[in-house]
Amino acid sequence: MFNIIIVDDEEEILELMEVYLCNDGYNVLKATNGIEALKIINEEQIHLAILDIMMPGMNGLQVCIEIRKKYNIPIIMLSAKSQDMDKIQGLSMGSYDYMVKPFNPMELLARVKAQIRRYVYLNENSEVSKKEEIVEIKGISINKRNHKVHLYGKEIKLTPIEYKILLLLASNNGKIFNSEDIFKEIWKEKYFEGNNTVMVHIWRLREKIEENPKESKIVETVWGVGYKIEEE
Known part of the structure; x- marks a missing residue:
């Protein structure tokens, strides 16, 4: 359920808005002045x-x-003034919409629904975007936008190839990739038996991210099969 605060010093208007919003399934909180409103919002x-x-x-x-100093919630302004400058001032202060009193309660309800939909969409996509951009596993954080890698908060400098191998393994939690899989994925070329290119780059990667490269705990070797990174 969405919480909506309505702030107005006219009790009749508060009650009118409350009835329409509650009937449409919203939870309404009321305030008759700015100080009271900010207390509720906090x-x-x-x-x-x-x-x-x-x-x-x-x-x-x-x-x-x-x-606006703390929150990015939608704000609808109400005013008895209908001049364009008043609307512009309200919008420039951070409101998303502006209605002139007296207003049609059904129109207000329609605008509330539109702003709630926008709020939900933007927040959902923000979270999705964030999840898509950052890969985190076993203390490693990979930012796919700027190609930066951190290990327990400390930035690790990798070559482009090392970065691609790490991203491939980290993005597929627990999946085992053999040398041929990795070579084809990273180099986009045909793999030849006996090619130790992948093994060399895995070793160099381990030297940068492992406490002890000989006893790797991040990039694990599955003997006779391949390599994986798996969150325990």
Whole structure:
């Protein structure tokens, strides 16, 4: 369930918005001033905020600025002012949408749904993107965007070939690759029996990431089969 905070010093408007939002399945938290709103936002997980601009004390614009210092939630501004400059000011402060009072509750509900969908989509894709860009296994972190490799937080300098071999093994947790598999994947050429190129590069890679290359605990050898990196 999504938590929505509505902030307005007019109790009737708060109650009206609460009825429509609750009937549509949202959990609503209410505040009648900016200070109260920020307290709730800092204590609860809020997915969207609806802020009235014209409030005594801390107005909606000031609340919006404070929210943006910590959170990236959607904000819909409400105001009795309809001038373009007022809308521009609200949007430039970090709000995602702007509605003029009096407003149609059904239109507000439609805009809330649109902003919630956008919020969910962006956050899901952000997480997916992050997972796709970073490979982490056995203390190793591989950033596929900038090709940087860290071992327990310390950057490790690898050659392009060493990087590709490490990425191949690390991206396939527990899968065993023999020398022919690795050669074809990395060099994109036909493999010839007796070619020790892969073995040489595996050794050099181990020298950089293993505490003891002769007793490898990251890039493991499966005797008679190949190599693997497997999270225990």
